[in-house]
Amino acid sequence: MRLNYTDPENFLNRECTWIKFNERVLREAMVPSNPLLEQLNFIAIAASNLDEFFMIRVAGVKHLIESGIKHIDISGMTPQEQFEAIQDMVHKQVQQQYAYYNIIRNKLRENGLQFIHVSDLNEEQHLWLESYFEREIYPVVTPMAVDSSHPFPFLSSLNLNLAVLLRKKQCDISVKTAILPVPSSVIKRIIKVPNTGVSNGTEKKFLFLEDILGAFAEQFFLGCDILEVVPFRVTRDADLDIDDDAEDLLIEVEKSLKKRRKGASVRLELAYSSSRMLKEFLRRELQLEEKDIYMISGPLDCKVFFSFVGTDGCDSLRYPPAVPQPSYELAGIDAPDFWSAIAKQDIMVHHPYETFTTVENFIKLAATDPNVLAIKQTLYRVSSRSPIIAALAEAAENGKQVTVLMEVKARFDEENNIFMARKLEQAGCHVIYGIMGLKTHSKITLVVRHEENGIRRYVHLATGNYNGKTARIYTDVGILTASTLIGVDASSFFNLLSGYSDPPQWNKLAVAPINLRESIYQSIEQETSLARQGKKAVIIAKMNSLLDKAVITKLYAASAAGVQIKLIIRGICVLRPGLPGISEHIEVHSIVGRFLEHSRLFYFYNGGKEDVFISSADWMPRNLNERVELMIPVEFPPHKERIKRILSLYFHDNVKAYSMNSDGTYRYLAKERKNEEPVHAQRQLQYEAEEKNDEIKHKNKYF
Structure with a gap:
């Protein structure tokens, strides 16, 4: 009997398997062998993953439902079935996330790190907080009324806000609504409280910015009684709609980035303490369904803990340093001998165990070596302070031919990549902004060098991005080679990217x-x-x-x-x-x-x-x-x-x-x-x- 390998029953749903992956990430928050602050870091990683999942994947499923297209996925599920499965699994996952957070919070307190409420402050600390609020917070916050003359404001995706219910003190029975934006982009969201009075000097106590705003909300609404203050956050559709037939891809991407900020709402996160009235008000204004609302029993947006993990004086609560090592295959080889070392044999580097500096030095050396004629490179995600960008710019200024394919459609790195691309152009590099209809995700650098026996090509090929920051936390493998056949393929590859060349007969590369x-x-x-x-x-x-x-x-x-x-x-x-x-x-x-x-x-x-x-x-x-x-x-x-x-x-x-x-x-x-x-x-x-x-x-x- 012939087996039907393509039967939907033989496959799992993509979105559900991703949620299972995030469960594995979240589970690391409860692994005892992980230091306590690293456990908290996994809470932040899982939260960050969920943000992107909603902005892209959940938004996509919603689009399918709204379109009415009868799309069946690889596992045989309709869009509506996928949406229901996603919501069921993620609601449970979020509950688990905050159950884990509360366990970690209690353990942090035992280790001298305590998240407190404004009501927990002693008299001296209250005086300090009043002064801090007046100096640092009050001047930058703008309250937004919501009524017949003030329509519900547009709230940016992932920004934290406070919904406020209030009533005028002069016998006004009507309840009014307002929004207080939490200015966490300009003020630290987790604020250390000074130890004063009878406080234990070894303890570190912290307040969340939204709690401070809530405690002082009446300062923004003089003459009103504050009835309710609730933190909430909106997640919006962030997928870019890019016209690949546009005459200028760069301008098209920039236009799409502006639209991203105004995408439709796909999720509302709301503090568990919210009243039914406030919850329904936000649901209606944001045009969401009941299942799109996530009631949160803890601080919203756990990505805030990424910065908290680095709290000074807590080394014992973090992983011991894992220092990337020099490439042992290049041990004892100085920069001028780098070329001969690669020409002699291929060099393999394994990040983050071996330092990414090896790759950066390869490009830096190429930029300054008078015998190097040309550098060609693909860039997908680069750090904002990339030594590679600086080296490529220097190479162009030194008169070398520098060609860079900068993928401006790399999701959530579009703005940084556009900025870097323009910086390279200003230095004299030839920059290609991707290929129509395709994203360029390959990782390749070609260096063309004049030597005694003629032209020799040096190539770096890798599994990961040219990003020194992520190379410290992502595992990736790269190869440096002077293979003639790979060099020929590399030249053909860049000709394919930059011109009208037909695909060649490849010697080694699969493309x-x-x-x-x-x-x-x-x-x-x-x-x-x-x-x-x-x-x-x-x-x-x-x-x-x-x-x-x-x-x-x-x-x-x-x-x-x-x-x-x-x-x-x-x-x-x-x-x-x-x-x-x-x-x-x-x-x-x-x-x-x-x-x-x-x-x-x-x-x-x-x-x-x-x-x-x-x-x-x-x-x-x-x-x-x-x-x-x-x-x-x-x-x-x-x-x-x-x-x-x-x-x-x-x-x-x-x-x-x-x-x-x-x-x-x-x-x-x-x-x-x-x-x-x-x-x-x-x-x-x-x-x-x-x-x-x-x-x-x-x-x-x-x-």
Whole structure:
């Protein structure tokens, strides 16, 4: 009997699997081995994830419902069914989030960090707060009345506000409504209270800005009695509607960014203490349904804890420093010898265990080396103070040919990327603003250098962005190479991006949306064929998300043929492992730890030849069809062994790993394997990087 691998029952819903991922993030807030402030940080991460989820994914589902289009997802769910499943799961998750927060808050108090209310202040502290309010807060807050002559104001997405119910003192029986914006963009939202009077000098006490505003609300409404003050926050649709046929893509993106700020409401978060009257008033004004309202039993917008985690004097409540180490493959090599080192053999760097400075120095050296003729680079997300931007600008000022593809459609980085692009243009760089209809998500730098034997190309290829800030917390792999064939491909790739060149016959690179999908198919089918011949067949793949139906169908066929498939997928996974006759040979693990797992690594046994790849692409339709992506073969034997070792460590992790069940739920492997020797992949990789660096220092000391 022929199996139907494409049956909707063989797939999970994308949105529900993402919510399950965020559950795993949130669960880290209750892991005792995580220091207390790091537990709070996971609360903030989960909150940040939810914000983006509502702005993009929930907004998208709402659009589908409103459009009336009969769209059925990969798992057979209608938009309305998806919306109901999302709301049910997220309401429960938010309740769990604040239950965890309240547990952590109590533990923080035991460790001398206390969130208090204005009513908890002693007399001296009250005097201090009155002075602080008058000096710092009152001058910047503008109350907004809501009545027949003052329509409900437009409230920006994710900004915190106070809804106020009040009544005139002079026997006025009518209840009026007003809005007080919480100015957390210009005043710290968590404010340290000075220790005075009988306070314990070792304690650190903190007030939330919205609590202070609420306590002093009558100062903004003189002659009124304050009946109710409730914090609330609106989340709006933030997906950009960009016309790729526009004559000027940069102007089109800037126009869309202005529209983003005024998107339709998709969520209302409201303090649990709110009256029914106020809740209904806000629901009506924001045109939301009852299920769109989230009643919060704690501080709204837990992203505020990102900054609080760095509170001075609390090192024991945070992870010990994890210092990125120098690349051991470049040990003892000074800048002038950098080129010869890469020409001699490929160099692999593994972030954040090895420093991103290696990549920054590669570009800085290219900018100042008189023998470098040209630098070409793709940029997707860059930090606001990027040394790479400075180096590229310097290179152009030094007379080199500098070409940068700056992806101005990188979600939530659009404004920063536009600013950086203009900065590069002013320095004399040639800047390309993406390709019509596609996002450029590839990570590649090409340096063209004149040497004794002619022109040589040096290339950096990676799984992660050229962002030194995220490179300290995201796991990614990069390769520096002087391979002639990869260099030729790199030149062809940039010609494809910048001009009208037809795709070439690629030597080494697989490029989406040209041939990357077909390359993945070929590798999976190769293992399937070997398994059907009774030979050993293995696929190990690590990525952020797995969503592509056609690729999953190939994996199901491979599993049914007997291929052993091990998947390490951090987030979305709509594949169902363990289905009889379909995915019995597929295991799915997920690692959630101190660092965000971002690297895309792939291994195919191939009859013992062992094909290894790194890539910028997840196996999702958008990556394979709608983005410019790269997959690169790793052929240098020591690097193949390094990546095999990384994959093995991740798959055997029994400290931070989860295993997926066929119904989409996850098991925490630490509970199942508590009697085994602990394997903590991230900690082990950090330890090994430090150990190698210590060995090199020790060797250099005596030789």
